[in-house]
Amino acid sequence: MLERERSERPMRGSGRQPLYAAVAELLIEDIASGKYQLSSALPPEQEMTGMYGVSRQTIRQALRVLKERGLISSHPGIGTIVRAQVEKSSTFSAVNSTSDLLHFVGTTEMHSVSRREFQVPAELAGALGCRGGQLMSEATFLRFSPGAELPMSYVLIYVHPRFAKAQEAPLVSNTPIYLRIEQLFNIKVHEIQQDVTATILDDDTAAILNTYQGEAALKITRSFYDLNQTLVQVSISYYPASRYSQSARFRATDTPR
Numbered sequence: 148m149l150e151r152e153r154s155e156r157p158m159r160g161s162g163r164q165p166l167y168a169a170v171a172e173l174l175i176e177d178i179a180s181g182k183y184q185l186s187s188a189l190p191p192e193q194e195m196t197g198m199y200g201v202s203r204q205t206i207r208q209a210l211r212v213l214k215e216r217g218l219i220s221s222h223p224g225i226g227t228i229v230r231a232q233v234e235k236s237s238t239f240s241a242v243n244s245t246s247d248l249l250h251f252v253g254t255t256e257m258h259s260v261s262r263r264e265f266q267v268p269a270e271l272a273g274a275l276g277c278r279g280g281q282l283m284s285e286a287t288f289l290r291f292s293p294g295a296e297l298p299m300s301y302v303l304i305y306v307h308p309r310f311a312k313a314q315e316a317p318l319v320s321n322t323p324i325y326l327r328i329e330q331l332f333n334i335k336v337h338e339i340q341q342d343v344t345a346t347i348l349d350d351d352t353a354a355i356l357n358t359y360q361g362e363a364a365l366k367i368t369r370s371f372y373d374l375n376q377t378l379v380q381v382s383i384s385y386y387p388a389s390r391y392s393q394s395a396r397f398r399a400t401d402t403p404r
Contacts, residue, residue: 171212290302300385
């Protein structure tokens with residue numbers, strides 16, 4: 148493992164996130180904030196090793212990530228030039244109710260990617276509330292803010308095959324699948340359980356989202372239940388940290404004692 152040097156700027160990489168990915172995130176943030184303007188040059192590699200407290204090899208790996216995203220280009224005798232601006236993160240109110248969810252879905256677009264029926268592997272069965280080997284229908288989508296070039300999230304939606312017709316959505320839609328289930332099968336969703344965790348994007352998910360492996364992300368799992376507490380639908384969404392954030396404001400009603 149590469150030894151990390153003393154840094155003027157604390158790194159956020161931890162766990163399974165590669166160190167170069169953490170450096171790449173910081174560089175992307177600096178470009179997004181305007182610290183490095185379009186057509187300006189990034190500091191030399193040797194200077195960045197001191198700025199970020201990492202080896203030169205780590206800096207080169209981080210710069211490769213930015214090059215693959217089309218954000219920078221290298222020019223002999225000139226240096227590394229910022230060639231594109233970063234699309235800033237979209238900030239949305241936290242989703243804590245059905246009305247919040249409907250508002251969020253209504254202001255974004257779901258672009259259909261794939262559909263399939265498959266036997267649930269044991270490692271996924273717990274999240275889907277079923278037994279391993281059970282047949283389920285999976286539909287995947289990319290969620291976009293209207294007009295955005297890059298998706299804000301990758302969404303996987305799972306239902307029992309008897310509800311699969313509800314997944315036959317248009318190529319672009321803002322109608323939730325669970326509402327289509329209600330309309331088509333006369334079922335009423337009574338409760339939604341939402342779990343939010345931090346994760347690191349793997350190779351496949353990062354490629355689908357057109358970002359780099361190892362980027363930090365929010366993983367949001369929502370389970371939809373009917374009046375009898377029967378599981379109707381499960382959605383699992385991955386939101387890269389560079390493209391999505393939630394905002395909430397609370398009123399302090401009681402003085403802490």
